[in-house]
Amino acid sequence: MSAPAVSAPRRPAARTVLAVLAGLAALALPLALPEFQVTLLTNIAIAALTVVGLVLLTGVAGLTSFGQAAFMGVGAYTTAVLTTAHGWNPWLTLPAGMAVTAAVALVLGLVTLRMQGHYLPLATIAWGISLYYVFGNTPALGGFTGLRGLPPVSVLGVTLDDPRRFAYLALVFLALGIVAAQFLLSSRVGRAMRALRSGTVVAEAFGASTFALRVQVFVLSAVFASAAGWLYAHQQRFVNPTPFGLNVGIEYLFMAVLGGAGYVWGGVAGAVLITLLREGLQDLLPALLGTSGNYETVALGILIILTLQFARRGLWPLLERLVPAGPPRLLTRALTFPHRPLPARGMEVLRVEHAVKQFGGLRAVNDVSFTVNAGEIVGLIGPNGAGKSTMFNLVTGVSPATSGAVTVLGRAAGRLPARTIHRLGLSRTFQHVKQFSELSLLENAMMGGYARARAGMLGSLLHLERREEAALQQAALAQLERVGLRDRAFDLAGNLALGQQRLLEIARALVADPAFLLLDEPAAGLRYGEKAELAALLRKLREEGVTILIVEHDMDLVMGLVDRLVVMNGGQELAQGSPREVRANAAVREAYLGAEVGA
Numbered sequence: 001m002s003a004p005a006v007s008a009p010r011r012p013a014a015r016t017v018l019a020v021l022a023g024l025a026a027l028a029l030p031l032a033l034p035e036f037q038v039t040l041l042t043n044i045a046i047a048a049l050t051v052v053g054l055v056l057l058t059g060v061a062g063l064t065s066f067g068q069a070a071f072m073g074v075g076a077y078t079t080a081v082l083t084t085a086h087g088w089n090p091w092l093t094l095p096a097g098m099a100v101t102a103a104v105a106l107v108l109g110l111v112t113l114r115m116q117g118h119y120l121p122l123a124t125i126a127w128g129i130s131l132y133y134v135f136g137n138t139p140a141l142g143g144f145t146g147l148r149g150l151p152p153v154s155v156l157g158v159t160l161d162d163p164r165r166f167a168y169l170a171l172v173f174l175a176l177g178i179v180a181a182q183f184l185l186s187s188r189v190g191r192a193m194r195a196l197r198s199g200t201v202v203a204e205a206f207g208a209s210t211f212a213l214r215v216q217v218f219v220l221s222a223v224f225a226s227a228a229g230w231l232y233a234h235q236q237r238f239v240n241p242t243p244f245g246l247n248v249g250i251e252y253l254f255m256a257v258l259g260g261a262g263y264v265w266g267g268v269a270g271a272v273l274i275t276l277l278r279e280g281l282q283d284l285l286p287a288l289l290g291t292s293g294n295y296e297t298v299a300l301g302i303l304i305i306l307t308l309q310f311a312r313r314g315l316w317p318l319l320e321r322l323v324p325a326g327p328p329r330l331l332t333r334a335l336t337f338p339h340r341p342l343p344a345r346g347m348e349v350l351r352v353e354h355a356v357k358q359f360g361g362l363r364a365v366n367d368v369s370f371t372v373n374a375g376e377i378v379g380l381i382g383p384n385g386a387g388k389s390t391m392f393n394l395v396t397g398v399s400p401a402t403s404g405a406v407t408v409l410g411r412a413a414g415r416l417p418a419r420t421i422h423r424l425g426l427s428r429t430f431q432h433v434k435q436f437s438e439l440s441l442l443e444n445a446m447m448g449g450y451a452r453a454r455a456g457m458l459g460s461l462l463h464l465e466r467r468e469e470a471a472l473q474q475a476a477l478a479q480l481e482r483v484g485l486r487d488r489a490f491d492l493a494g495n496l497a498l499g500q501q502r503l504l505e506i507a508r509a510l511v512a513d514p515a516f517l518l519l520d521e522p523a524a525g526l527r528y529g530e531k532a533e534l535a536a537l538l539r540k541l542r543e544e545g546v547t548i549l550i551v552e553h554d555m556d557l558v559m560g561l562v563d564r565l566v567v568m569n570g571g572q573e574l575a576q577g578s579p580r581e582v583r584a585n586a587a588v589r590e591a592y593l594g595a596e597v598g599a
C-alpha cells in the first residue's frame, strides 16, 4: 500500500460518517426507547466508560487489571458519603471522588506496578477483593446494606431524576471519555504507552520513564472508573458493595477482551454486547432449558473462551476491516524543535575503560577499553558471541557493567538508566528489530522524538500538544525520507520486509536528533543497493557531525565505511585500528576475517 496523497481533496471518511450516525443514534435513543431500555442504555454507557479506561490500561499499556470495579466503588462511595452525610453538591463530589480514587490508585500503583508477568494481575485481584470488603465492613459506609438517599444530579437547574434525562448525562460522560482516550492515543504519551506492551526496552531507549508511565495510566484508568462510579451512584441513588466486587471487575475485563482490548471503540462494543447479551440470555436460556438459573453467565464464559481462541484481538478489528479508514491527515501548525548542539569534532564521545560484564560464570565482556571521538564512524566487529551486543547494552544503559567505567557524552554512564543516557544525545537501533507492527511507519518513527517533546498525560488528553505533535510528524517524515521510506509513511510497520524495518529503526533513532548513533547490525537483511544507500546515509551523517558506533557483520560495508575498528573475540578486545591495520592483523584474520578479505 503506498501513501495516499495527503493533499488530495477529502470526502468524509466512512468511519467518520459511521461515528456521526452512532452519535445521532445515541442522541435519539433515550427519547425513542421504552423506559426500561433507557435504563439499560445508561448501564451500558456507565460500563463502557469504565471499560474505555481499562482499554488504556490493559489493551494499550498491557497491564491486566481485574480490579476496575473496585475503583468505581471508590468514586461511588465518595459521592455517597459526601452528599448524604455532608450535604455536598454532586458536582463537587465528582472531582472529589476522582481525587480520592486517584490517591488510592497511586498508592496501590506505587506498590504493585513494579511487578512483572502474572504477579500484577494477581495483585489486582487481591486489592479488588480487599476494597470490596472495606466497603462492606465499614459501618460509616453502611456495611453490606449500603447507603441510600443520594440526591439527584442537576444540570443548569434541571434535575436529572428522570431516567431519560440521566441517560443523556451518562452518554455525555461516555463521549467525553472516548474523545479523551482517542486524543491520548494519538499523542506521544499514547505511543509510549503502546510501547509498554512489549516491555520497557524501547520506551526507555527513547527517553520515557516506563514506571512513571505505568503509574500514570493506572491512575488514569482508575479515574475513568471513578467517574463511572459517580454516575452509577446517582443513577441508583443508592450504593452497596455488590456492583464493585471482583466478579464485576472480571466482567469489565471480559467486555474489553470481547470487544477488542486494544481499541477504544472495542471497549464500547464489548460493553454493549455483554450487557445486551446478559439481559437477553437471562430470559431466553431458562425458557429454552425449562429451568431457572444463571445460565447466561455460563454462556458468556463460553463466548469469551471462543473469542480468546479465534479472535484474540477481539471483535473490533474484524469490524474495522469492513469499513475502510479515511485518508491520513497531517497536522500543519508545528513548533520548531531546536537542534542539539553537537560535540566539537575530535572530542571524546565515548570512553570505555576496563569494562567487564559477567553473566554467572560467563564473562561476556572481559576487560575491554576503547574510545570513540566526535565525528567518527567506529565499527565494533567480531564473531558471533564475541560480546558486541553486550557492549552495546553497557553503553546504552540497558544493563550496567559488572566493573570498569563507561563515560558517554561526558557523563559517567555507570548506573544511569537508558532513558537518561538517551537524553544526553545517544540514540540506537536494535539487533532484533523492535517495531510496533500495528502502528504506521510514521508513528513508529515519531516514537524516536519522545524526549524532544514535553506534553504530559493531561495535555495529551486535552489535545493541547498538537503543535508539538505536528513538529514530531515533520521530523519523522524528514527522517523517513532520508532512509527512503517516505512514500510508505502511512503503511503499517508490520507490512515491511526485515531490511526495511531496520531502515525504519534508523529513521526512528534519527528523529531523536542524536549526537551519538549506535547501530546494531543495520545492514542485516538489506539488499545490495539498499546497503550502498545505507553507507551513503551514514557518511552524510558523519559529515553533519554525528558520531556513529556500528556493529556489523558485512565486512565489505564496514571496511569501506568506518574510520576505526574495535575487534572483539570471546568477550575480549582482540585489536583496534584503521580498517587497513585490522585487515593486516594476523590474530584478527585467524579469529574472524579469515581469508575472505585478503590484505
Ligand SMILES: Nc1ncnc2c1ncn2[C@@H]1O[C@H](COP(=O)(O)OP(=O)(O)OP(=O)(O)O)[C@@H](O)[C@H]1O
Pocket: 359, 362, 363, 364, 382, 383, 384, 385, 386, 387, 388, 389, 390, 391, 431
Ligand atoms: N543476558 C545474558 N545472560 C547470559 N548470557 C548472556 C546474556 N547476554 C549475552 N550472553 C552471552 O554473552 C556472550 C556474548 O553475547 P553477545 O550477544 O554480546 O555477542 P555478540 O558479539 O553480539 O554476538 P552476535 O554477533 O551473535 O550478536 C554470548 O555467549 C551470550 O550467550
